[in-house]
Amino acid sequence: MNKLFSIGFWSWVARFILRNRTWILIVIAAITVMLALQWKNMRFTYTEANLLPDDHPINLEYDQFLSHFGEEGNLIVMGVKDSTIFTPEKFKAWNQLSKDIGKFKEVELTLSVGNLKKLEKKDSTGFELVPFIRDSVFTDANLAVYKDELFNNLPFYDGLIYSPDKQSIRSAIYMKKNIVNTAERKDFVIKDLIPLIKKFEAETGITVYTSGMPYIRTLNSQSIIDEIGLFIGAALFVTSLIFFFFFRSLRATFISMITVIIGVMWAFGFLGLMHYEITVLTALIPPLIIVIGIPNCIFLINKYQQEIKLHGNQAKSLQRVIAKVGNATLMTNLTTASGFATFILVKSELLSEFGIVASINIVAIFLLSLLIIPIIYSYMPVPKDKHLKHLNKRWINKFVNWIERMVRERRITIYIVAVLLLCTSIIGIFNIKISGSLIEDMPKNTGFFDDIRFFEKEYEGIMPLEIMVDTKKKKGVMSLSTLKRIDELQDHIKEIPEFAKPISVVELVKYSKQAYYNGNPEYYQLPNSQEKNFILSYAKNSNTNTNLLSSYVDSTGQFARITTFMKDTEPDRFERIEEDLHKEINKVFPPERYNVSVTGKALVFQKGTHYLVNNLILSLSLAIFLIALFMAWMFRSFKMIVISLIPNLLPLIITAGVMGFVGVPIKPSTILVFSIAFGISVDDTIHFLAKYRQELIANNWKIKKSVFAALRETAVSMFYTSIVLFFGFSVFTISSFGGTVALGALVSITLLFAMLSNLLLLPTLLLSLERSIANKETMKKPAIEILSNDEEEVDI
Numbered sequence: 050m051n052k053l054f055s056i057g058f059w060s061w062v063a064r065f066i067l068r069n070r071t072w073i074l075i076v077i078a079a080i081t082v083m084l085a086l087q088w089k090n091m092r093f094t095y096t097e098a099n100l101l102p103d104d105h106p107i108n109l110e111y112d113q114f115l116s117h118f119g120e121e122g123n124l125i126v127m128g129v130k131d132s133t134i135f136t137p138e139k140f141k142a143w144n145q146l147s148k149d150i151g152k153f154k155e156v157e158l159t160l161s162v163g164n165l166k167k168l169e170k171k172d173s174t175g176f177e178l179v180p181f182i183r184d185s186v187f188t189d190a191n192l193a194v195y196k197d198e199l200f201n202n203l204p205f206y207d208g209l210i211y212s213p214d215k216q217s218i219r220s221a222i223y224m225k226k227n228i229v230n231t232a233e234r235k236d237f238v239i240k241d242l243i244p245l246i247k248k249f250e251a252e253t254g255i256t257v258y259t260s261g262m263p264y265i266r267t268l269n270s271q272s273i274i275d276e277i278g279l280f281i282g283a284a285l286f287v288t289s290l291i292f293f294f295f296f297r298s299l300r301a302t303f304i305s306m307i308t309v310i311i312g313v314m315w316a317f318g319f320l321g322l323m324h325y326e327i328t329v330l331t332a333l334i335p336p337l338i339i340v341i342g343i344p345n346c347i348f349l350i351n352k353y354q355q356e357i358k359l360h361g362n363q364a365k366s367l368q369r370v371i372a373k374v375g376n377a378t379l380m381t382n383l384t385t386a387s388g389f390a391t392f393i394l395v396k397s398e399l400l401s402e403f404g405i406v407a408s409i410n411i412v413a414i415f416l417l418s419l420l421i422i423p424i425i426y427s428y429m430p431v432p433k434d435k436h437l438k439h440l441n442k443r444w445i446n447k448f449v450n451w452i453e454r455m456v457r458e459r460r461i462t463i464y465i466v467a468v469l470l471l472c473t474s475i476i477g478i479f480n481i482k483i484s485g486s487l488i489e490d491m492p493k494n495t496g497f498f499d500d501i502r503f504f505e506k507e508y509e510g511i512m513p514l515e516i517m518v519d520t521k522k523k524k525g526v527m528s529l530s531t532l533k534r535i536d537e538l539q540d541h542i543k544e545i546p547e548f549a550k551p552i553s554v555v556e557l558v559k560y561s562k563q564a565y566y567n568g569n570p571e572y573y574q575l576p577n578s579q580e581k582n583f584i585l586s587y588a589k590n591s592n593t594n595t596n597l598l599s600s601y602v603d604s605t606g607q608f609a610r611i612t613t614f615m616k617d618t619e620p621d622r623f624e625r626i627e628e629d630l631h632k633e634i635n636k637v638f639p640p641e642r643y644n645v646s647v648t649g650k651a652l653v654f655q656k657g658t659h660y661l662v663n664n665l666i667l668s669l670s671l672a673i674f675l676i677a678l679f680m681a682w683m684f685r686s687f688k689m690i691v692i693s694l695i696p697n698l699l700p701l702i703i704t705a706g707v708m709g710f711v712g713v714p715i716k717p718s719t720i721l722v723f724s725i726a727f728g729i730s731v732d733d734t735i736h737f738l739a740k741y742r743q744e745l746i747a748n749n750w751k752i753k754k755s756v757f758a759a760l761r762e763t764a765v766s767m768f769y770t771s772i773v774l775f776f777g778f779s780v781f782t783i784s785s786f787g788g789t790v791a792l793g794a795l796v797s798i799t800l801l802f803a804m805l806s807n808l809l810l811l812p813t814l815l816l817s818l819e820r821s822i823a824n825k826e827t828m829k830k831p832a833i834e835i836l837s838n839d840e841e842e843v844d845i
Contacts, residue, residue, distance in 0.1 A: 059371065059375060062372070063367070063372045067427060074421075077417070077420065077421065081311055084318020087317075090322070110517075111652075114610075118517075118610050123225070124262070125264045126511075127220045128217055128220075128257070129219070133255070134255060135192045135196045140163075143162070146220075150242065150245060155224055155234070156222060157225050158223050159223070160220065160221040160223070162182070162195075162199065162218055164180070165182070166179065168561065170565055181203075199211060202568060203570070204570055205563075207550065208550035234267060260500045260511050261511065272495065274332075276784055280784070283336075285339060288339055291772060292343060292346070295769050300429070304346070308342060309338060309342040309346070316410045320334070329786060330400070331403055340780070341382075344774060348374050348770070349374055352374045353423075371423055383679065388726075389411065390404050390408040391671040394667075395661070400661070445768065453761065456813055463809050463810060471702060471703075476706070477707065481705065482620070483658065484715065493785070494785055495785065505616045505617065509549035511614055512615050512616075513650055514548070514649040514652060515610060516611040516634075518609040518638065518643060519643060520609070520642075521607070524605070529575070529578065532554070532575055533575060534637050534638055535609060541630075545626060547622070548613045548615050548616075549615070550613070552601070552611070554601045555575065562584055661720050669724055679735075689738065692814050696734060696803070700800075703799075704795055708795065713795070722796055722799065726795075730804075737760075756815050760812055764808055778796040782797075
């Protein structure tokens with residue numbers, strides 16, 4: 050019954066496609082135009098990837114912080130390390146640069162040596178802010194005085210305007226918080242800020258180092274945008290070159306390229322239709338569609354040419370292509386799609402969107418291949434002998450003969466090699482590290498990455514880490530006991546080498562005391578209990594409410610904020626720092642009186658990586674489970690499920706071992722490798738077992754004869770598709786993003802091992818378990834049915 054249904058269904062599909070070919074092409078063209086109209090809705094991400102679920106405690110704490118203090122990543126910094134900056138001409142240019150930047154509507158304020166304010170005591174009660182630079186004309190003499198006063202008398206600006214070692218200075222640009230995560234930020238950075246900085250560098254010969262989260266985000270996103278076209282072009286070039294090398298047919302190559310190009314257009318259309326952001330992951334989908342779509346074309350065109358060579362009847366050949374290859378190709382594409390679809394179940398918006406769009410487009414490229422290739426060939430003349438020459442290549446026949454000889458004569462060797470690889474890989478797995486670095490995957494050959502390292506060295510960090518103190522009562526922040534607790538915690542943070550000097554309202558209070566004592570830097574400290582009342586009241590009567598520090602206490606005075614910046618830190622080290630920090634917080638701030646939370650982008654990203662790692666096993670298990678279900682539905686045999694999974698799990702273990710030995714850490718990009726590779730590699734297993742089952746029926750359940758017959762027929766297509774996939778995924782290694790490079794290299798390696806595993810280990814297992822599976826009950830009623838060559842043809 051299943052067999053008749055399968056034959057009937059796919060014969061009906063073949064009949065429908067070839068009888069309605071013109072209308073089908075019109076519908077494909079209409080859908081393509083409709084999806085192309087959705088391209089205008091595509092948007093590029095303007096924030097870092099939040100890998101945590103919305104309801105995760107870390108995200109909830111971060112959202113609470115944002116509700117009190119707004120977006121924390123609105124600071125851009127420009128630094129120079131050049132002794133000539135304090136010469137009149139260059140200092141004037143540096144001062145003018147800050148003024149010019151401050152004129153843009155996107156900028157809240159700029160803070161530079163040229164416009165610094167100094168806190169001074171007035172004759173009457175209160176303080177006033179006066180300009181630090183009072184001269185309108187700069188000379189070597191007065192600049193030397195200002196330099197000395199800045200470095201020695203204004204500890205308030207230590208780590209903010211000048212570096213702790215006093216060798217470099219920087220300017221701070223505070224962007225308006227409401228545009229930090231919008232396209233306006235990109236336009237300001239790319240079109241306004243960078244040209245001004247380049248102009249300054251050209252005029253003065255001084256190198257400017259620029260960083261800060263808005264700047265990093267913008268250039269990182271721009272790198273993603275620039276690489277999309279590069280990936281698509283490289284994928285098309287590499288796959289078309291390999292395709293032509295195998296088939297030696299411009300016609301076949303052109304048809305395949307048209308098919309995958311339409312698939313790419315659909316991929317962009319689906320992204321626009323769903324209003325998903327183009328992230329470092331979704332940017333991979335269009336070239337992925339090319340790499341995954343070409344194997345579909347190979348199987349379909351190769352089968353068509355085999356049929357033409359066999360009997361020369363075009364109608365019969367096209368019908369068999371759709372009915373035979375379409376059936377198995379559907380299952381292989383569904384297994385590939387299921388590998389991507391497992392990410393939908395991970396509670397991460399970034400991965401969920403990637404899984405949805407990728408799985409939809411994999412099914413879409415299958416449909417396009419199944420429809421376009423037979424229809425276009427139906428309009429073309431029958432292939433000539435020169436188009437079929439590749440079917441008799443000597444080198445590919447030598448490869449197939451070597452595979453067959455190994456399986457026939459070297460089964461023990463195959464098992465020994467497999468076990469050795471397994472044991473070695475397990476050792477490597479124990480060496481895998483986890484990376485939660487926010488900048489690990491950023492392009493390291495870019496200027497902005499070098500700038501990040503500059504600020505890490507000079508100012509001890511650039512990635513913001515926030516601590517929010519809830520005093521549980523209004524105006525509780527400004528009590529002396531709370532200020533002392535904040536100061537004590539800040540002293541502890543200063544002792545951690547990975548953290549920069551923290552900033553909080555405490556710095557302003559210390560500066561107020563220094564100003565009260567006529568600017569003497571020795572008094573840059575919190576007031577004591579005797580000084581508290583008159584210094585704090587003095588400060589309250591002053592007009593010193595600067596934009597710089599007003600955001601460090603909320604409007605109610607209940608919440609205080611401590612901001613520090615951290616270096617790129619190894620996850621293990623960060624966990625120890627975090628544990629130590631929480632111990633200190635609990636000691637300094639009694640939980641019954643204060644609620645203190647540690648948050649910020651750096652922490653959210655670290656926790657997000659660990660969340661993904663914890664879900665890696667779930668994601669991969671789901672992929673294995675779904676694909677095992679497909680196998681069960683296709684072959685109705687538990688033994689065959691086990692046999693089919695072993696050759697596909699071994700390459701994953703080998704890849705994990707390679708990661709451990711080579712030092713590639715587990716991170717958001719490399720986490721994808723396993724589910725993607727497993728979903729793709731199992732395709733070869735399906736093609737082989739489908740043909741193997743057909744040969745079992747034809748050869749009266751003789752295992753050996755069926756195994757080698759299946760091997761001879763499927764080895765060529767499996768080799769072709771694996772080589773295309775290997776070089777196709779290798780395209781990603783040209784990326785400037787370390788994670789994308791690792792993804793491409795690791796998937797390529799995995800698929801190469803998977804091909805060898807399916808060609809050597811899978812048939813070896815079938816032969817070794819000959820007695821236990823050599824009966825009709827094992828595979829008696831498969832759901833998948835491939836027509837035998839002697840089946841009755843359907844009139845088309």
